[in-house]
Amino acid sequence: MKIAAWNVNSLKVRLPHLLDWLAAQNPDVVCLQETKTEDKGFPFAALEAAGYTAIHNGQKTYNGVAILSRHPLEAVHRDIPDFDDPQKRIIAATVNGVRIVCAYMPNGSEVGSEKYEYKLRWFKALTDWLREELKQWPRLALLGDYNIAPEDRDVHDPAAWAGKILCSEPERAAFKAFLDLGLSDSFRLFDQPEKSFSWWDYRMMGFRRNLGLRIDHILLSSALADTCVSSTVDKVPRKLERPSDHAPVVAELRDQ
């Protein structure tokens, strides 16, 4: 089973790229972040025609997450339970016995800001919920835009980013809390090229100069990590006209 995550930065704008990418890569499951639309604006019909059923947790202008699948989606769940949050950042479902959790994690704006405090509270709530999900679903994948670069090697200029948003120690500790649940960063299960990133700033020719961060991740429970045969970043869509600033990340799982 091939699973993927992609922050599309507006599904309305990126739908042609998404449809081309689905046809080229034929993933079984795709988790989308920043659809930036309500359910009524979601392109269910176009995705159905491409062979995908979809579920969406939509919001106007900001956020919005979706799961696309070639297989039936079961036990659909939206939002973090018992966490009061109007922002639509979580959708989950079970596909072929694998619990898929799609997350658009908060950006945080600036270290010390209100949004940063929200970010840290949000991560704590997600971690607490995942601990319970893992009891019910030992085969679990957490995919999406984490808005955290876990290590200095995930940052093009670690000195410039030291202590800054996406790289601060409390954020990295929040990422490590996922690992402490027994999840593995699928990308680091394999040898990877130096300076591998998943996001590049639109400004300053960030992509051409590879001034990026690796902030989009696929974490796998131990039962799933044992079946993982590859984990990569697909930079091809980032090279297109009018791209998302994020590239899709992809992991392949051996069938059980």
Place this chain on the structure above:
DNA sequence: ATGGCTTGAGTGTCAAGA
């Protein structure tokens, strides 16, 4: 140089992203 692009909202210009 705290800017630089892109998007959605809405039609002038700003918030938000990372």
